[in-house]
Amino acid sequence: MPILTMLLNGNETSVEIEPGELLADVLRDRLHLIGTKIGCGEGECGACTVLVDGLAVTSCIYPALKAAGRQVTTIEGLQQDGKLHAIQAAFVECTASQCGYCTPGMIMSAYALLNENSNPSVEEIKESISGNLCRCTGYYQIVEAIQLAAQKLAEEGGETS
């Protein structure tokens, strides 16, 4: 079986996989990083969103071997020293999660956006999560949370990555 080596949440990680395996399955079933959710299996709902070299991808249709040698960031990689990332904290503050199944993917899409664009407009925020389906919230509190996170990050003057 091939060995996939990637820089996963900042740590070099090697794992034995089947040739055709998808990144979401490797993360979940082999590495038990269950924060990456599978909602549709066709890249439609965005629950499985992770970052590969800084770009948001739907890991349920992303061949795992394509991630070889790349930087992969999952929801588990956002916290630092046990402290919530500003986006996560803003989701808490804005009650931007209900059932929570879309939440990690939603946060990862927002994370990819804010890495690229520290001061996004509401339209840009909506565009960035338009590939993430949520059946509970109606999205308003999610958009609000991403706006708040952008503001907090700007105040901190820090980088998001």
Place this chain on the structure above:
Amino acid sequence: MNPSVIGHSVSRLDIRTKVKGQRKYPQDFYREGMLHAAVVWGAYPHARIVSIDTSEAEAYQGVITVLTHKDVPVNEYGIITMDQQVLCEDKVRWLGDRLAVVVAETETMAREASKLVSVEYEPLPVTDDPRESMKPGAVLVHENRDSNVLGYMPIRRGDVEAGFAEADVIVEGYYFAPHVEHAYLQPEAGLGYIDDEGRVTVICASQWAYDDVHQMAHALDLPEDRVREIIPAIGGAFGGREDISVQILVALAAYVTRRPVKMIWTREESIRGHGKRHPFYLRYKHGAKQDGTLVAIEAEIIADAGAYASTSMVVLANAASFAAGPYVIPNVHIDAYTVHTNNAVTMAMRGFGATQMPVGYESQMDKLAEALNTDPVELRLMNLYEEGSIAITGNPVTNGIGAKEPLIQAALAAGWKENKGHWRAPVIDPPCQPHLRRGLGVACGYKNVGYSMGFDDTSEAIIELRLREDGSIASALIRSGASEVGQGVSTVLAQIAAETLSIPFERVRMALVDTARVPDAGSSSASRHTYMSGKAVLLACQDALRARDAVLREKSGQMRVEGRALFHGRTMRATTPLDPETGQCEPHIAYTFAAQIALVEVDTETGGVEIIKMWASTNCGKAINPAMVFGQVAGGIHMGVGYALTEHFIQQKGWIKTRTLGEYYIPTVLDMPRELVSIDVEVPDPTGPYGATGIGETTTLPTAPAILNAIHDATGVWITRLPAEPETVWRALHGIQTVV
């Protein structure tokens, strides 16, 4: 004394683990030696099963066993009527029927082997339209019955002929409210295993753990205390997890193999395997006097029950009781039917029969307003319930009903002006392009809170207090079977407990739902937990405080006390079933009312509809957590927008054509109203905890009809079937009727 926590948007109890990605849903559980199971689904919408041959699948690498009907001790289940076979033996009646479960070392092996189960069928003719299916001579879905009509419920009140004779204006309409897929983001999954005490245990996502245990124990022919269900996080439910999905299958697989067995449905299996919201065909006739007073209503409502009963009878009873809307109408003639077909089973979904009706009755109200040249807000306010008004089922509607207040507040917020009881709609800004039209639409909706029509609705709760030496409360633990489907029930119950115990919210925790450890709270349905389980928790807290006071009095030095309460809804209002001939009854324990106004822009070139703004006004009784109320309102509007404009579940002759989320279009962030104004109305329900009532469902009721009425206001055309997709709107704009 601590400041009140009721009315404050405290952080949800579960939200930190959710944003960290640590919250575990059923598919996130892994166990040593775990096997995987896959379903063999029926291959026809309607067919006799001639033979099932599992030998080739059993010989496949890694396969442990292939389970069929022969392996199910008591091969039947169903939430009200046990009319479904766990694994079909003789016949399949819809594409969601299951024939076998393949258990193997890996999921891939199980899925590959499932393709090798060979089933010989004799296909049967399919019945797929309830209006045809109800006629004598139709193909029978259940061949041992006389008819496909599962239920008929009439409502008769007053003298409808005299009522119409008295009417100055009569309007008629025929409407279609279609199937809706729940489309919760987390597909069905479960893990079955034998626990340390030898109990068959299932970890799954369910709205009602105790009812699942009842059905699992029945199918496995075990005492109920030998079966256990644990509910970790649930990825949305909306009614779709009230019926059994994977539970009995993984329980059976674990029971037979004595090993942990996991089953995860793909999205396609999820859409195929669980039921849908009932489609209803709605024929309405309303009569009113020149001054706007409603005098008579005649309606025929026909629901597609799909292949099995599920909760169709109760949905129909609800639909019948809400068929006239929240309006006083003295003369009533309603015939309601629910009819079997070979379409998808239909079941609970956000509103439970109360969601489809306003598609009809709120269109009718706008038609009347137009015919009478009256403002639609004014016409509604003239006829809406007041405290003590008599419903079409003959009962007075009481207990702080707050039916008018949501509409008044929504209308004022949207710019309506009132002068001596006369209402005037605002003048709206014209659109920026000549091919665009703008319009405003109003709709109201109402529904029950708690189980209705004679069902003894109960919720039980236990409160455990840890005491300090001085008898003050160090912490409280709530034990309740209330499923946290995402609506926020655990947080609401913790707020009620903190308030009742006068302790900070942070000191209250909620136990995991586990039938071995928590009492039965009933289902996360009927918008009932804030009201029912809120009341149970409040009473259990009072009981715990009494126990604590006894400890202090007796100076026993005890550090833990427990309070317990079993709350019966009937102590607030005893309900009765619909009278079989007249439908007259005391239908519901409590009520919830909402009104919404939509501002839409219709593109006359494409038929596309964009929602510019919505005003949503919801009577919560008391908004215990305003941020979570907003979440329910916005989520309800999301589903209403999908219902109105985008969600189209297609079946043809029983074959499911809509199989994925790519084909079933739930609104994205870009499809939502650009702006949403949400108003919490707080006319208290004196019977609810701290005056609160449930709102989970009512928030979705007015959305679709408000959008339809706004499309009419913008363009002059009536859209009578959902969804109002661009093609449907375009056709209507060009005078082409879309056949209902």
